[in-house]
Amino acid sequence: MRIGFTSGRFKALLGAALLAGAAQAAHGATIDTVRQNGFVRCGTTTGFAGFSAPDAKGEWRGLDVDLCRAVAAAVLGDARKTKIVPLNAQQRFTALQSGEIDVLTRNTTVTQQRDTALGIIHAGINFYDGQGFMVRKSLGVKSAKELNGASVCLQAGTSNENTLADWARANKVEYKPVVIEDFNEIVNAFASNRCDVFSTDASGLASIRISKLGNPDDFVVLPEIISKEPLGPFVRQGDDNWLNIVSWSLRAMIEAEEYGITSANVDTLKAKSDQPNVKRILGVTPGAGKNMGLSEDWAYNIIKQVGNYGESFERNVGQGSPLKLQRGLNAQWNKGGLMYALPIR
Secondary structure, three states, rough: OOOOOOHHHOOOOOOHHHHHHHHHHOOOOHHHHHHHOOOOEEEEEOOOOOEEEOOOOOOOOEEEEEEEHHHHHHHOOOOEEEEEEEEOOOOOOHHHHOOOOOOEOOEOOOOOHHHHHEEEOOOOOOOEOOEEEEEEHOOOOOOHHHHHOEEEEEEEEHHHHHHHHHHHHHHHEEEEEEOOOHEEEEHHHHOOOOOOOEEEEHHHHHHHHHHHHOHHHHEEEOOOOOOEEEOEEEEEEOOOHHHHHHHHHHHHHHHHHHHHOOOOOOOHHHHOOOOOHHHHHHHOOOOOHHHHOOOOOOOHHHHHHOHHHHHHHHOOOOOOOOOOOOHHHHHHHHOOOOOOOOOOO
16 A cells, blocks of 8 residues: 655655664664564554454464564564564554664555655565455446446545546546545445445455455455555665565565475475575575574574465465455466565575
């Protein structure tokens, strides 16, 4: 989900970004802070099923939470050593800039502005998404281009408003925006028929349909995707080693899937595999850990305790989850998707 900035709000965030360098200097290297605290502080959503939300026991689960756990496994050797900090769309960047969190693992679109103007930088893509539309089946709508005159629910503080306005102008579709700041309030507005359409990232629509609406079968997500929304973790600029750690933790999960390394077979492969790439990933051939100031079993710990990217995808948002999303763009590069990890060597 992308954020649209008013002039005043952008200036406020830019001012916070200028302070981020001073905050980084005050906090020192992030890895030192993490080791001193004994846990990784991860900014997540306030509750987004499949990506970051508490389960029935109050344990946070999701694709983004798994990435947080992967960083903890890499740095501290224990994926459980995390502190989840729920943040709304307006809070997330300031929390990272100020040092309140160590990494933002929240469904956040990577954009040029964010990478260059806010004192933060992305550390990879863990989900390729795009803005879409959800309607009630009773409307009989098959395409977003049939929504002329409809009312559309949108969350304030996101660029869904601007993206939809651009798309509507280009396709000569008129609509009435219903814009509400609080996520749960905008979902309730849609559920109570205050608007005909809900528009946000397609993954968000799938999550809302399954987890927030009383009868999911009464709703359908339309086929149109009207934007690119590459989602991924962010860290503060100026701490290259921490950027490397977060980035390569994600890449280790992706590359592990490519080479068939899973949480179930990782011990066997570590002991018996003769595949050079597998041996480097699992630390049998040393070097990758030392390059980042980590132990050589950093990636082994990720895979053993969290799993590879495919395992995480399937249990959180894929066929093993209530969302049942297809891999699509999030499949491996050699299976028609965009998941292409740089090599660990």
